[in-house]
Amino acid sequence: MKKRASVKGSTVNMPLVNPNAAGIDVGDTIHAVAVPEGRDETPVRSFGAMTCDLEAIANWLHECRVDTVAMESTGVYWKPLFSLLIQRGFEVYLVNARQVKNVSGRKNDEDDARWIQKLHSCGLLKSSYLPDDEQEALRTLVRHRRTLMQDRGRCVLRMQKALEVMNVKLHTLIRDITGKTGTRIIETILWGERTPECFLACIESNIRADRDILLKSLQGNWREEQLYLLEDCYTSYQYYTGRIACCDAAIERQLQRYRGDSLGDRHGHGKVGDG
Incomplete structure (x- = not known):
């Protein structure tokens, strides 16, 4: 119990590096999306993976004044959403699952998305260059x-x-x-x-x-x-x-x-x- 508290508490008092950050847990059929608290009555939502759902994610992120997004995914499920968000003007990080795993207390995809959002807002997710669409x-x-x-x-x-x-x-x-x-x-x-x-x-x-x-x-x-x-x-x-x-x-x-x-x-x- 003490370990869980220290892990969760480690980000509570940290300054916000990316105050307009969102976190997305990308799946095959469901994408869980978390935005900063106070931007929407339901700051964590689940969307489908169809093209219309991806458009809905981008629209909601704009409504919530998000400008940077961190995504966790396996396989190639991230590619359609990544491309769309780039086209819509967001800064997008694709983070390795090792950066966000092994955190006590996370029970489902929405919890994962909330945790990714918290880490990204505190600037704790490492990143490197990703080829653009042409490359x-x-x-x-x-x-x-x-x-x-x-x-x-x-x-x-x-x-x-x-x-x-x-x-x-x-x-x-x-x-x-x-x-x-x-x-x-x-x-x-x-x-x-x-x-x-x-x-x-x-x-x-x-x-x-x-x-x-x-x-x-x-x-x-x-x-x-x-x-x-x-x-x-x-x-x-x-x-x-x-x-x-x-x-x-x-x-x-x-x-x-x-x-x-x-x-x-x-x-x-x-x-x-x-x-």
Whole structure:
């Protein structure tokens, strides 16, 4: 009991650093919001997580004369509300849960929001730079491109496995089966060719190997199910290659917008708790 009193009492006599601070406990479906005492008859409210609810949160914060907000969240639930509040002119902190956890007496989300508001009003929440909307958009596209590359890489591994099961030793001739030579050989196989001599025309002149070794390496057992897997994975590989090209174009457009904004004396306008 003494420990609880000391924890709660530690902020009672501290000066207000941010008198217009609000605290928000962000959840998947419910956001608990606390404003300073005396700003509303109900200084702690719970809102939904739909876009209309986020607008209602911003409107209420304006009505309560709030200018700075601290949010605690897990996952990515904070992103829509964070973006909206930034657009509406608030200073927004995204704080790490470790800064506000382990406080005795907090029983629910509204208690959490009230505690975050108290800590933020006393200036006790650490913060660091958070990328703005343009930078976050660029990071999102780059992460998506990385995922597409990983998906495409898995297609290549499956093609290699199908060729190996058919005892086609293509990987012993070339390092990259998706290069010019590898692509030509795979497409020739998928077109129905099975004679090793016919594959020789697909091989680039810079690939130096004995003719007999080439012929033996390209002689397979042509199992029907493996031919199907090879075709399916090659189709998927081409699909992901196209998606990566589209993603590259989106990244370039975002870079152009970012470069344009950089000329206008851009500054980051959000803060995030230390991770």
